Amino acid sequence: MLETLNQTTFLHTVVAIGSFTIFTIGLVGVLSKKNLFKIFLSLSIVESSLFLFFIGSHFEVGKAAPIVADGIKLFDGHMVDPVPQAMILTTIVIGVAVLALSLTFVVNYYRLSGNIDIDKMDELGEVQ
Amino acid sequence: MFIDLLIMLVMAYGFGFLYYGLYRNISARVHGRFGPSLAQSFYDSIKLFTKDTSTDFGWMFFAGPIIMASGAILTVLFIPYFNHGERLVGLSPYGNLIVVLYFMVLGPLGNALGVGSHGNPFGAMGITRGLTRLLGLEMPFYIAVVGLMIANESADIGTIMANQAETYNIIAHPLLFIAAFISFLGFLGKSPFDVVGAPQEVYSGPAVEFGGKFLALALSQSAIFSFAKLLLMVDLFLGGADSLWDLILKTFVLFVASVFVGNVYGRFTTAQSVDFLLKVPTVIAIVGLLFV
Amino acid sequence: MFNFEITALGNMFFxxxxxxxxxxxxxxxKHRSVTLYSLLFASLACIFYASDLITLFIGWEIMGWSSYFLIAKTADKQTLQKYIVFNIGGAFTLLGAIILIYGACGSFVYSELDFSAVPSGQVTAITILLLLTLFVKSGIMPFHYWVVDSYSQSNDLFSAVLSAIISKTGVFAFILIFFQIITVQYLQTPILEVVAWLGVLTSIIATFKAINEDEAKRLLAYSSIAQVGYIVTILSIMGSLSLEAALYHTVIHTFVKLLLFINVAAIIYVSKQHRFSTLGGLLYKYPLNFILLVVGIISLAGMPPLGGFSSKFLIYTALLEEHKGLLLAAVLFSSASAFLYCYKLVYGIYLGQPTNPKTEAYPRIPLRFYVPQILGAVILITLGTIPGVIVPMFNGILGSVGFEPVLYRGVFVLGSDFASFNGGVVIGAFGLIFVLILLFFVRLKNRSVKPKDRLDISYCGEVPRADVNLHYGYGMGRELSRIGLIKMILSRSSHALWQRVSTLFGDLSGITQKLYTLSAQNMGLVIFAFFTILLYMGVK
Amino acid sequence: MSLVYFIAIPILASFLTPFYKNYLRFVSVLVNILLAGFAAFFYSRLPLNEFISLDSPLSIIFILDYVSFFFVSLFIGVMLFFSLYSIKEKNNTAVFVVTNIFTSGALGLILSADIFNIYIFFEIASISAYILTGLNRDKVAYSGAIKYMIVGAVASIFLLLGIMLMYLNLGYLTLSSIGAGFHTMDKGIQYLVLLSLFIGFGIKTEILPLNFWVADIYQATPTKIAALFSAVLSKAYLFVFFHILYTLKVDAPALLFLTAIGLLSFAVAELSALRSKDVKRIFAYSTLGQLGVLFLALSSANVVVVSGALFLILVHSISKLMLFFSLDLVEKKMHSTRVEAFAGFRSAFLFTIFAIGFLSLLGIPPFAGFIAKLTILKGFASMGAYGIVGAILAISLVEATYFFRLLSANQRSKKTAEIKVPLLQKIMLSLLALAILYLGLFPQGLLDFCTDAAQTLIQGVIHV
Incomplete structure (x- = not known):
């Protein structure tokens, strides 16, 4: 039983299913919520699901984290692939930046219009 | 040459008024009364030329009848009188059927200019009616003529005439003749297409302001012009004339036919006559054209 | 990119x-714009002297938009819209045809185009596209929708250019393309047949529309459509004589319309009136203008002894030679009806009684208005007297496009074996008779009296009141609408058709616009839906 | 000399703003002149690959071949023009801060030859675009920015998905290696990757049906910035998308699908503009339409068509700069971009500029747009794709309708305000107009370069 749980393929499956679930939750949030905050948070959740999937897919049982510490000069077969980790780190940073910016906009928009409902944003569109 | 032209002109003038006199007589007989003597129309014409006064509305009014008369005379001069003839062919070697057809409308246009220049709206109204009717008249006549030209591969009147040595076109192309004859009635100003000049319709029509010498010129040109039209019909459909007697006989037959038809029918309004002309004779002519 | 070549055809049009x-x-x-007129002139040179299709197209487009800006100074928005949609559309079909030709022959240069290996379907497509272009420019129905408004609303000077020159570019391109590039053996006869009938139907319909017009420039515009209709009909016969006839009529029509438009422009300039119902009675005020107009309309109607007859005569002869009886009958019908609008033009402006009390106060016409008019009149009279004089030029053009010249029997005679006439004799005989009658008449003249005033007319035995309208200009041609066939023509208009097309596009636009105002959330929905659909399609 | 300078210099100039806060506008001009100098320096050394840090497949690669050089110099040109044009705007430091980052993002997108860097620059360019949209700091601007951010986030999610799938299956990030190994992947995965890339880039390249947000964003954005979006941003994404596609050597049906989408996009955009009553939105629709044409031309895999498309990219950028900048002047005077406002201004100069811009966009000679359109159509004709030729011409007619409607509206309406164009602006706009005329009359040199560039693009990135 534990053997099965400890297999890489099984873990990958779990990660895939889990991240897909999170993805769906986020997606439903994006498409159904009316509150701008919630929409951006949902987008963040969708993104996170992708991060999870990517990192999870590269995890292999029995390999160490790819951290260059004392005495280790080189990435080799004992470590998991370092590239995804680096990529996700960068992506997370970008994601945070985007989220911060978007929330700033939302706050400013709310201050000016008193509105935070996406359906009531009618500033744009064809003039009649 | 010039003598020829002069003879043609005099003949046209003489026959034109003669036939006009006959027309008045025959119509009178049909109506059950006696007409004037044959010489009466000549007297009228000459008398009007010597009339004391006539109103003059300016130089265009003056020029109008002259253009009209020039058109009529030009038409006569471009139609050959005799078949194969050296004599009395006039200027026809220098022109052709298309030129003649266009000369026939030159007169009415000159008239229109003259009539328009006097300020009488009835005149202009009559002219508009005349031009509208002309539009209807021309259609069947032109199609018939086009048929003849195509059949003879030539637009030369002499050639068309010469080609009828065997069969007259009236027999070879009867439909074309019928169509042409109906519009010919109108060209002569006979019923049922005589609304333009009829005093009851518009107060005297195009000639409303004409009097004295203007009217005289208008009358003379109309006599010359009707003879020219008779001549053209004879040339095109009856094989032309071989001799003077032949010429008189053929024109007379055609003339009598037109008078009798004209006397039987009532009068169309302008719109009706154009409508009729565009429907019945035009269709006949087109059918005839398809047979060519 | 610009390649030019001097040709006989180009020389004539240029x-x-x-x-x-x-x-x-x-x-x-007052609307003279040197830049735009120079551009227009350059573009016309570019069209007439081009030696490849791209140069032709460039000229064509520059002509289109420079005319647009010239018209834009006076025309209203709707007219401009019509003008641009039709002309740009026409130019685009030209471009489409050029691209098709390039695809088929691999070149743009006239002399390198060879259609012998091109499938006939493709040639037909090219032909139809080119014809659309020419139809738009020449105003063949039902593509004439833009013509009348543009002609009548552009300034008086430019109307003359539009009618005299720009409508002829369609004729030029027709000759260039169908006589020289795609030669007749590759063309489909049924298409030519249709073109011929379209041309003549156009002229018939336009003639009746012209008769019904109350505005002088609109009348001339319709007349222009009708005249170009003849040219297109005669060109579609594709014979030597028909080409000569078309060229002849092109020359005549150019000068006739130059004369008439400037004549009307002069009247509009002095009177500020442009409707027949508010003009009239100007004959004795502007006699020279009147005579020039008469010269113009006699030529327009194609009557002897002026130049108009020469070209009409050639048209008829060409049709007769090809035994196109019905076509000729239709041409004759339209030609005969043209008398009516010709008369309306002269009556409405010059004859009858003045409708406007201010007529007496109209200023003199500046002499400068007579320059183009006299040029036109001189040429028209010359071509009536010595109709053969420009035939050598046409023969040169025929030679350069590979046709046998058929005309030329001296300067006085015009015609082919089928029929010919002597212009000198015709005009001489007419002149002589006219003078003789005149002399005879003048002897009688001393017995004429002048009318007392303008109301001294024969008016059912009474004297008309001063306020009665004695000018018949407003009602001229009304009888026609009582005639069944003509009523049908007059009551129909392509306006409804084009209006419907325009509404359709407007509605479509309204629908698609709605898409572009989706909220961000719905946008997200669209994206995911699109993704899912494509995914589904891919999996299948 | 390193290609990194193209990216580093503008971004550094922004980060160092505190040192020269009041003179940033001059610094921006200098930066762009410097970049232009670099471009000139590299011109004789084309094509060029540069590896940074590690070996392939883990290295960061910048690549400057003919086609990326074309885009780099175009973007530098546009940004230089922009900075010179706005050199008198003292109080607008924020614009310069963000536009420098924007430059660096766009140049990075063009130069990067590995997909993760592409993702990063994709985000940098997007973020600067979000900020630029919100720059007006009013309700409308924020509303637009929020909309933009939601849609943009969706786009980056899809792009990330595509990149991750590729890395998961191949273990490479560099474009050349991916191109070599792409077809060894499972068919289903290939499709999924392409689909995610298409959605991710499709949103950004403003392609039907992923472009319904665009008109609103242009409306919210300051008019001059909208010009940058139209001239730079969308073009950068477009280039990268096709760079990747041609490198991956996708099969013909996929390209055909893109062609169809492009055509549809063109049609729907032009149709929508027909009834629009806001000039800025009309320009936005027109941009969408032109992007549709570009999309359909670039997906043809034919050298002539693609070279025409590259020519069109240049012409379109110039025309849209002209139009948006002139519209900005109109907007300042009339306080609105509605058609009525557009109809009411009086200025012969601006009218001429608008007319030239419209005519060029419509592809009417003697302006440069004609050459571009002609080349594209010629290419399609030589491919035998006459249907596309017909469709492009027919839809262009719709385009002509609304452009000329604007012109006649201005010609025939009552004028309410006279616009005096400042000298600097006058010179700059005339320069653009002259450029359009020049390229229309003497296109050969540029066309030759475009042909080289088109060949490079169709070849894709090959490992040298």
Whole structure:
């Protein structure tokens, strides 16, 4: 039983299913919520699901984290692939930046219009 | 040459008024009364030329009848009188059927200019009616003529005439003749297409302001012009004339036919006559054209 | 990119252009824009002397938009919209045809185009596209929708250019393309047949519309459509004589329309009136203008003894030679009806009684208006007297496009084996008879009396009241609408058709616009839905 | 000399703003002149690959071949023009801060030859675009920015998905290696990757049906910035998308699908503009339409068509700069971009500029747009794709309708305000107009370069 749980393929499956679930939750949030905050948070959740999937897919049982510490000069077969980790780190940073910016906009928009409902944003569109 | 032209002109003038006199007589007989003597129309014409006064509305009014008369005379001069003839062919070697057809409308246009220049709206109204009717008249006549030209591969009147040595076109192309004859009635100003000049319709029509010498010129040109039209019909459909007697006989037959038809029918309004002309004779002519 | 070649055909059209532009240079006009006129002139040169299709197209487009800006100074928005949609559309079909030709022959240069290996379907497609272009430019129905409004609303100077020159570019392109490039053996006869009938139907319909018009410039515009209709019909016969006839009529029509438009422009300039119902009775005020107009309309109606007859005569002869009886009958019908609008033009402006009390106060017509008119009149009279004089030029063009010249029997005679006439004799005989009758008449003249005033007319035995309208200009041609066939023509209009097309596009636009105002959330929905659909399609 | 300078210099100039806060506008001009100098320096050394840090497949690669050089110099040109044009705007430091980052993002997108860097620059360019949209700091601007951010986030999610799938299956990030190994992947995965890339880039390249947000964003954005979006941003994404596609050597049906989408996009955009009553939105629709044409031309895999498309990219950028900048002047005077406002201004100069811009966009000679359109159509004709030729011409007619409607509206309406164009602006706009005329009359040199560039693009990135 534990053997099965400890297999890489099984873990990958779990990660895939889990991240897909999170993805769906986020997606439903994006498409159904009316509150701008919630929409951006949902987008963040969708993104996170992708991060999870990517990192999870590269995890292999029995390999160490790819951290260059004392005495280790080189990435080799004992470590998991370092590239995804680096990529996700960068992506997370970008994601945070985007989220911060978007929330700033939302706050400013709310201050000016008193509105935070996406359906009531009618500033744009064809003039009649 | 010039003598020829002069003879043609005099003949046209003489026959034109003669036939006009006959027309008045025959119509009178049909109506059950006696007409004037044959010489009466000549007297009228000459008398009007010597009339004391006539109103003059300016130089265009003056020029109008002259253009009209020039058109009529030009038409006569471009139609050959005799078949194969050296004599009395006039200027026809220098022109052709298309030129003649266009000369026939030159007169009415000159008239229109003259009539328009006097300020009488009835005149202009009559002219508009005349031009509208002309539009209807021309259609069947032109199609018939086009048929003849195509059949003879030539637009030369002499050639068309010469080609009828065997069969007259009236027999070879009867439909074309019928169509042409109906519009010919109108060209002569006979019923049922005589609304333009009829005093009851518009107060005297195009000639409303004409009097004295203007009217005289208008009358003379109309006599010359009707003879020219008779001549053209004879040339095109009856094989032309071989001799003077032949010429008189053929024109007379055609003339009598037109008078009798004209006397039987009532009068169309302008719109009706154009409508009729565009429907019945035009269709006949087109059918005839398809047979060519 | 620009390649030019001097050709006989180009010379003729460019010559006409130069004459028209130079004579129009004298006419006073407040909407004169040197830049735009120069551009237009350059573009016309570009069209007439091009030696490849791209140069032709460039000229064509520059002509289109420079005319647009010239019209834009006076025309209203709807007219401009019509103008641009039709002309740009026409130019795009031209471009489409050029691209098709390039795809088929691999070149743009006239002399390198060879259609012998091209499938006939493709040639037909090219032909139809090109015809659409020409139809738009020449105003063949139902693509004439833009013509009348543009002609009548552009300034008086430019109307003359539009009618005299720009409508002829369609004729030029027709000759160039169908006589020289795609030669007749590759063309489909049924298409030519349709073109011929379209041309003549156009002229018939336009003629009746012209008769029904109350505005002088609109009447001339319709007349222009009708005249170009003849040219297109005669060109579609594709014979030597028909080409000569078309060229002849092109020359005549150019000068007739130059004369008439400037004549009307002069009247509009002095009177500020442009409707027949508010004009009239100007004959004795502007006699020279009147005589010039008469010269113009006699030529327009194609009556002997002026130049108009020469070209009409050739048209008829060409049709007769090809035994196109029905076509000729239709041409004759339209030609005969043209008398009515010709008369309306002269009556409405010059004859009858003045409708406007201010007529007496109208200023003199500036002499500069007479330059183009006299040019036109001189040419028309010359071509009536010595109709053969320009035939050598046409023969040169025929030779250059590979046709046998058929005309030329001296300067006085015009015609082929089928029929010919002597212009000198015709005009001489007419003149002589006219003078003789005149002399005879003048002897009688001393017995004429002048009317007392303008109301001294024969009016059912009474004297008309001063306020009665004695000018018949408003009602002229009304009888026609009582005639069944003509009523049908007059009551129909392509306006509804084009209006429907325009509404359709407007509605479509309204629908698609809704898409572009989706909220961000719905946008997200669209994206995910699109993704899912494509995914589903891919999996399948 | 390193290609990194193209990216580093503008971004550094922004980060160092505190040192020269009041003179940033001059610094921006200098930066762009410097970049232009670099471009000139590299011109004789084309094509060029540069590896940074590690070996392939883990290295960061910048690549400057003919086609990326074309885009780099175009973007530098546009940004230089922009900075010179706005050199008198003292109080607008924020614009310069963000536009420098924007430059660096766009140049990075063009130069990067590995997909993760592409993702990063994709985000940098997007973020600067979000900020630029919100720059007006009013309700409308924020509303637009929020909309933009939601849609943009969706786009980056899809792009990330595509990149991750590729890395998961191949273990490479560099474009050349991916191109070599792409077809060894499972068919289903290939499709999924392409689909995610298409959605991710499709949103950014403003392609039907992923472009319904665009008109609103242009409306919210300051008019001059909208010009940058139209001239730079969308073009950068477009280039990268096709760079990747041609490198991956996708099969013909996929390209055909893109062609169809492009055509549809063109049609729907032009149709929508027909009834629009806001000039800025009309320009936005027109941009969408032109992007549709570009999309359909670039997906043809034919050298002539693609070279025409590259020519069109240049012409379109110039025309849209002209139009948006002139519209900005109109907007300042009339306080609105509605058609009525557009109809009411009086200025012969601006009218001429608008007319030239419209005519060029419509592809009417003698302006440069004609050459571009002609080349594209010629290419399609030589491919035998006459249907596309017909469709492009027919839809262009719709385009002509609304452009000329604007012109006649201005010609025939009552004028309410006279616009005096400042000298600097006058010179700059005339320069653009002259450029359009020049390229229309003497296109050969540029066309030759475009042909080289088109060949490079179709070849894709090959490991040298």
């Amino acid at each position: 010559g006409l252009t130069v004459l028209v532009f130079v004579s129009l240079f004298f006419v006073p006009n």
